[in-house]
Each structure stands twice: as structure tokens, then as C-alpha cells.
Amino acid sequence: MLDLTLAEIAEALQGELVLTDAAVAAGFSPDTIVNGTVDTDSRLIGVGDVFVAKRGEFDDGHRFVEPAVASGAVLVVVEHPFDVAVAQVVVPDSVLALGFFATEVVRRVRALGELKIVGITGSNGKTTTKNLLRAILERQGETVAPRDSFNNEVGAPLTMLKLTASSRYLVAEMGASGKGEITRLIRMAKPDIGVVLKVGLAHAGEFGGIETTLATKTEMVQDLEPGDVAVLNLDDTRVAGMAEKTAARVVWFGLSDAAAVRATDVDVTARGTSFVLHLPDGSSRPVRFAVLGQHHVMNALAAAAAAFELGVGIDDIVEALETVVRAERWRMEVMGGADGVTVINDAYNASPDSMAAALQTVAIIAAPGQRTTAVLGEMSELGPYATEEHDRIGRLVVRYNIHRLVVVGEGARAIHLAAEHEGSWGGEAVFVETADEAFDLIAADTLPGELILVKSSNSAGLRFLGDRIAQANSTTEVLP
Structure with missing residues (x-):
């Protein structure tokens, strides 16, 4: 401080x-x-x-x-x-005093003339994008970014209060559970660059619906000024519509050919993801990205776009991205096991979008003949959408031909019921009440070379189950 x-x-x-x-x-x-x-x-x-x-x-x-x-x-x-x-x-x-404190510290560091602030929001991917951008910027100068998911009215100001007179960058992850919360955080530390990743059903129960979620996330760009930059996901129509709501210059990222910062030749494997990064100045470079899953390519693009707007060149961006071995603890964390068993522990958070992306990743990276297992728990904070969205995930398990489904906890039962009712599936669906029951079931029947996904919201507690499954098969190690 x-x-x-x-x-x-x-x-x-x-x-x-x-x-x-x-x-x-x-x-x-x-x-x-x-x-x-x-x-x-x-x-x-x-x-x-x-x-x-x-x-x-x-x-x-x-x-x-x-x-x-x-x-x-x-x-x-x-x-x-x-x-x-x-x-x-x-x-x-x-809590209000904490916000006042952060506002004053940011004001004083701003007055020194060197600080640049990047605000990041979205229904999914905030923490991963924050970690990737921090990895890029900390090579350029003193960078302050939150630990874990410190992105609310308490966590965000605590991060801001870590600023010092020599801080060059502040990466502020800005979450919300209702309208006005992102605006309050922005008024503590108005970004020079506002990043919006995705608008989905995460926390829809708290927000009261997707339209309220959209309005809340739009707060990130509404207060930006003409000299600021809005980094927006061109592939998400709701985010793309925010271009009409901001005075800032818009920089698009995505897989679309029209995006200024884009990825081509995306290839997802069990060892990570490779793609070619393209930047607005016409430069391009192949990236060997250790973080698993195509959805994390979008987070890498968002981080790259923000870094580019801060003057970081493509060589430095790529070099930093390639040093990141995981998105975050318990986020698509790949754990190697004995007899070729691989556990993907992605149980820190879950929404319909991230659950679908994790299942898609398993389907893509599974080798011919490799047994796949999905251990799934509740997606919390969906409110009236809960039954419908859990049902949809159960049907996706069948669609992606996951061989075995283990559903944990009453809140996720609809996943199990949907998978059982879906026809033409040769897989097996099992429902258990507790993580201990799931562990016993998995431990009693794990095949050599099996690929096991563990995915749920944090409140379901399955992240520790993922660790236990990995540890039961070997000394846990993150694959390079």
C-alpha cells in the first residue's frame, strides 16, 4: 500500500x-x-x-x-x-469504508501518471483471463491482480489497496450478483480498458434472468470514455451488442475472421491447446497453450487484446501465455495418474456454458477406445433455470458419448434423469448422494488409461473429490 x-x-x-x-x-x-x-x-x-x-x-x-x-x-x-x-x-x-479506502489509493497512484487499469467481467472466464493477463503484464512492470476470485465489493478493493507508488498495471476482476455492483467497482477504479468475455446463465438466479445479467455486465463499458478501449467478444451476440452502449474504441476478439484479435488452427489435445494468434497490427504467431480446452483460447485472446492495447508486442504475449500451465487451481486442472489415468479437475465453478465446454473438451481429447467418465455436481445460482439447464447437461453427456456418468448430490439429480431418459446411449449413469460415495464408486472401477472429468460449482465441494481421485491413482502431478 x-x-x-x-x-x-x-x-x-x-x-x-x-x-x-x-x-x-x-x-x-x-x-x-x-x-x-x-x-x-x-x-x-x-x-x-x-x-x-x-x-x-x-x-x-x-x-x-x-x-x-x-x-x-x-x-x-x-x-x-x-x-x-x-x-x-x-x-x-x-465494507463501504473499504471501498472509500481503495478509491483514494487508486486516485493517488493514478496521479503519479504511470498506472493503467484493466477491468475484466463476464459470466465465465474472469479468473482465467485475469491470470493470463497478469502473466503477460508482470514482465512489463509491477502488476497488481487479485488472488483467487477476489472480484466483489470486498475482494476488489482489497486488491486495489495493494497498489504502490511503483505499480504500473492494475488488473481488476469485477464480478457481480446484481445490478449496480460493477458500476460501484468501476467508480473505485475506472478502467482504461474494459474487457467483457461472455454473457451466460451463470448466477442467473441471483440476477433474475439473462436480460438483467446482460444489463449488469454492460456496466463495464458504459462509463468508458472516448480515449478508453472496450475489448469485446465478437462471437457472443450479447457482448457484441455492447458496442452500441459505449463511447470507447472497440477492439473485437474471437474466432471469427472479423475479429481484430483472433485464433486460427485451434487444436485441442490432452496436453493442452495449440492455435495461431493474430493481432491487429498484422502479426501472427503459433501458441502452444498448456491450459486445456477451446473455451480457454477465448480467454487467451481477451488477455492478448488487452495486452496489445497496452503496447505489449506479440513475442512477449506468446512467451507469457506459454508459461501458464493451468487456468487456476481446480479449473481444468489436468492431473496425471498411474496406468495412464488422467483426471481433469474443474470443480471450482460451474455454469451451463462452462459445463458444456468441459464435456466437449473430454469428447474432443479422448483417444479411440479410451473410457471417459464425467463426475458432475450441481450448478448453483441458476434459480428458475436450474432444472432445465441440468437436464440439458445430462443430454449433452449422451450426445458426447461419455461412457460413464456419476452424478453427485440432489441438486444435480436432473442430470442423471436426463441422461437415463435419452435413447440410443450405451453409457452408464449412476446417482449418488455424497462425494464419498462417488469416490468409492470410482476407486472400485477405474480402468488403465481412463479419462475422468470432475465438474461442479464450488458449493458442491467436488474439487476435493477430484484431488482424491487423482491421488488414489498416483502421486498427483500437473501435466506439462
Whole structure:
């Protein structure tokens, strides 16, 4: 974080600086400079850091103020004062204060003149695209990007607060569960480049329908100015329509020949994906992309488009893309096993689009005679679309001729029923209630050379099942 005095922080947070007698005795004053990491997790607090006590759905961060101080916090942001020997800023709402804090830090770093901000949104692919763009940009200069999927009203500002005076790039992943949330994040850190990947049914239950999802994702480009850039997916008609909603210059990416940043000669194998990257300046280069699945080529194109607009040349873009060995932990993560068994663990998140893409990838990369198994769990947050979309996935399993389907959990039962009711399929469909039952079933009958996909939303917990299946067959390793 930037060097800021306690008085400056209190003003930015629109709060009251409180210094107890013990804090004053410990040497704290309004002029004390703070530059440590800011976090809402007391377990991550170290010497010199700032702890923000956030009220959550299941717990209250105020319970952890004293442990945070014991771990070395020099400032706590709280909604009521504590008797502690460190500085406090008391605010009405810790989450709102966190946003104010991020806004001020971004403003100050912007004023130094070097920072460029890229905002990324979409129903799928945000985290992968963020990771790919970070891999490209961190070779060019100091780059700040979120860990995991830190893309909401808490995670995004925590990422922004990692900026320093020497930061050159901020890659901000911007998610939302309702209208106005992306706008709020953009007003903390307005992008120079806004990237929209896809508009699909992910979180449709929370949004209230696909049209609300579209309106929410469009917020990414509506506030962009004529000197900014909107990087849009030409292959997604909903995203393409956003060109009419932005004042920014539009750069298209996709597989279409009309896209300025495009891929040709895409070849998906069990070892990754190869394609030829084409950029707007006419340059092209073959890419050997270790991340599995054609859908991740689109994420690579989006990252390449943003990087190109920031002045990065094709050689540097390709070299960086080829160093990325997986999209993210539990996202199309390929694990090698004994006797040629391969496990694809893609159970960190799931939507109808990403589930279909994962099944398609299995169908494409499976060798002749190789048995394929799909272990599928619930796709969460689909609301009224849940039964219809789970049913569609069950029918896709049949269409792609996956040999064995194991459906885990009541929320995914419609996948099992749809596959069983689909005719002319020689495969086997099994329903189990728990991940433990699924593990026992798979462990008892895994063939040499089998290809096993594990896919569900994070809430279904199957990512750990994928690890267990891989570990049961070998010492887990990510294939190069």
C-alpha cells in the first residue's frame, strides 16, 4: 500500500481516528505513517498491517480485532471502538469504508501518471483471463491482480489497496450478483480498458434472468470514455451488442475472421491447446497453450487484446501465455495418474456454458477406445433455470458419448434423469448422494488409461473429490 498517515486514512474512510491512551503511549499519532497490507482476514495479518473488521453472513470480524492486534496490526477499521494499543478508525460501515479506502489509493497512484487499469467481467472466464493477463503484464512492470476470485465489493478493493507508488498495471476482476455492483467497482477504479468475455446463465438466479445479467455486465463499458478501449467478444451476440452502449474504441476478439484479435488452427489435445494468434497490427504467431480446452483460447485472446492495447508486442504475449500451465487451481486442472489415468479437475465453478465446454473438451481429447467418465455436481445460482439447464447437461453427456456418468448430490439429480431418459446411449449413469460415495464408486472401477472429468460449482465441494481421485491413482502431478 501507499505510505499514508493515520489522519489521511481516517479522512479517506470518512471515519473518526481514535487513539486510546495506550495507543498514544505506544507512539501512535495522527502523523503516524501506515503502509502495510490491508485485509479482512485476521489470520493473514502481520506486523504493520491494517485489519478491517467486516460483518459477514455467518460471522463478525469484530470478534477478531484483538487477535489481529496480537499478530501485529497497527490499525484496525471498526464500527465501534475497542480498548487496544493501536490506532483505530471508527466508521459506520466497514465494507463501504473499504471501498472509500481503495478509491483514494487508486486516485493517488493514478496521479503519479504511470498506472493503467484493466477491468475484466463476464459470466465465465474472469479468473482465467485475469491470470493470463497478469502473466503477460508482470514482465512489463509491477502488476497488481487479485488472488483467487477476489472480484466483489470486498475482494476488489482489497486488491486495489495493494497498489504502490511503483505499480504500473492494475488488473481488476469485477464480478457481480446484481445490478449496480460493477458500476460501484468501476467508480473505485475506472478502467482504461474494459474487457467483457461472455454473457451466460451463470448466477442467473441471483440476477433474475439473462436480460438483467446482460444489463449488469454492460456496466463495464458504459462509463468508458472516448480515449478508453472496450475489448469485446465478437462471437457472443450479447457482448457484441455492447458496442452500441459505449463511447470507447472497440477492439473485437474471437474466432471469427472479423475479429481484430483472433485464433486460427485451434487444436485441442490432452496436453493442452495449440492455435495461431493474430493481432491487429498484422502479426501472427503459433501458441502452444498448456491450459486445456477451446473455451480457454477465448480467454487467451481477451488477455492478448488487452495486452496489445497496452503496447505489449506479440513475442512477449506468446512467451507469457506459454508459461501458464493451468487456468487456476481446480479449473481444468489436468492431473496425471498411474496406468495412464488422467483426471481433469474443474470443480471450482460451474455454469451451463462452462459445463458444456468441459464435456466437449473430454469428447474432443479422448483417444479411440479410451473410457471417459464425467463426475458432475450441481450448478448453483441458476434459480428458475436450474432444472432445465441440468437436464440439458445430462443430454449433452449422451450426445458426447461419455461412457460413464456419476452424478453427485440432489441438486444435480436432473442430470442423471436426463441422461437415463435419452435413447440410443450405451453409457452408464449412476446417482449418488455424497462425494464419498462417488469416490468409492470410482476407486472400485477405474480402468488403465481412463479419462475422468470432475465438474461442479464450488458449493458442491467436488474439487476435493477430484484431488482424491487423482491421488488414489498416483502421486498427483500437473501435466506439462
